Amino acid sequence: MTARASKGITLFWQIIVVASVIAGWELLVRSGAVNPILLASPSSIAFGLPNLFAATYNDLALTLFELFTGFALSIIVGVIIGLVMGTSDDLRGALFPYVTNVYALPKIILFPLFLLIFGFGLNLNIMFGFFHGIFPIALNTLAGMKQVKRSLIYAAMSMGVSGRALYAKVIIPSMMPSLLTGFRLGLISTLVGVVVAEELVATGGMGAVIIDAAVAFEPAKMYGAIALTAIMAVVVNQIMMSLQSKLDSWRVR
């Protein structure tokens, strides 16, 4: 069997799995087994999406804005922390335990502090997302620096490459796989931070739309907003994954 044929079969079964989950869910609601007030049917969610999208367009844009601002900040700070830890053994010894321990901490317990410092609103959501995003980026940058082969650096140096060229031609390309993994994980983590903050203070963004709809007891709107947020997350993640494989395709394995 060719690789392409087996890929097609896999895709076929994936569609079957997703379709049967949706069909089962629809049946569950239609048959009255589950109270439709608690569980909106997939068809009603789907039909409501265009209207909901028009109504929550601003919130979706706000969430995306917060996500990418937080993500950009966490790339800058995360990469710098990673590079600093990677270049100096002393600093790595001193910083590494803190970075890994804070990474392992449920960052949510520090949310009340963020609330006190940044108050309600945009800054809070961005900063909480940023705080989630730094750690995977810093740790993967560090891991990437460890992956740079000494022999490659020496070979380039012996051929007279130095300074900026050494970084551009040898070090950064070698770090690329780890860096990109870090960026993707950082993006997902930033989204978690942003959405959690939005849900907890509910001043704007998709998290707030979800919570407001739940509090106002509008299940159709709530399910629609959850679906929109989930679709957004999946799309953003898929874009990062295809970017990752595209930027990395030149590598000889």
Place this chain on the structure above:
Amino acid sequence: MKTGKLRDLLQSTSILIGALVLWEVASATHLVKPLLLPSIPDTFSALAEILINGNIQAFGNVYGHLAITIYEICVAFAIGASTGFVVGVILGRSRSLARIFEPLFTAFYAIPMIVFYPIMFLFLGIGSASKIALGTVMAFFPMLVNTLAGVNQIDEEYVLLAQSMGATRSQIASKVIFPAAIGAIVVGLRFCAAGALIGVLVSEMTASQAGLGFLLIYSADLFRIPELYAFIIIAMLITIGVNKAFSIMQKRVSES
């Protein structure tokens, strides 16, 4: 080697002490508003009062809240770990199933699970059940992913060898697959526990009347700042304890 470790320890301790000094200076000189940063003595006397008295005005019985949170985390961890393990082993042993489900799980994993909490809340109410539900979902995925990775890395020749010597399915599972995958499984358990912890705390902070997450958000709402810091310290200690337990377990497993 030994001196390097000692030096690292010295350096990280000096950072910690530096941070504490900075904290005290910043709060004593009112460089940071006391509303944001209580002094160290205030914080630790609040912590001591919480731990010794147990019963704090406006918060009720703190140990009761802690017991609820720990109960929810344990149940979420138990359900998430067992289901994640079983699904991980099934997917790991069947290449075609893994090919179908792995991309679906990867895509699903990108969604912040917290968005599903309102659904759980709608079905299960404000009590422990909805917290356990979110904790379970957040515990399930890391367990699944790591179990799958552990089972996948097994050298197929070992399985074939055991089969050719007449081992049964359950013997292969317990004597070949499990020992080879145990390292990854323990890593999975660690992330699984972290997931349960985060899920329970987030949902307690979103909507609840009890638990450590409730105390964290409620003390901020009431501007009881020393108490807030004390609760954060308690939450950190619980996390560090859990992490330590799992890293000891990891070391034991990798040594054996």
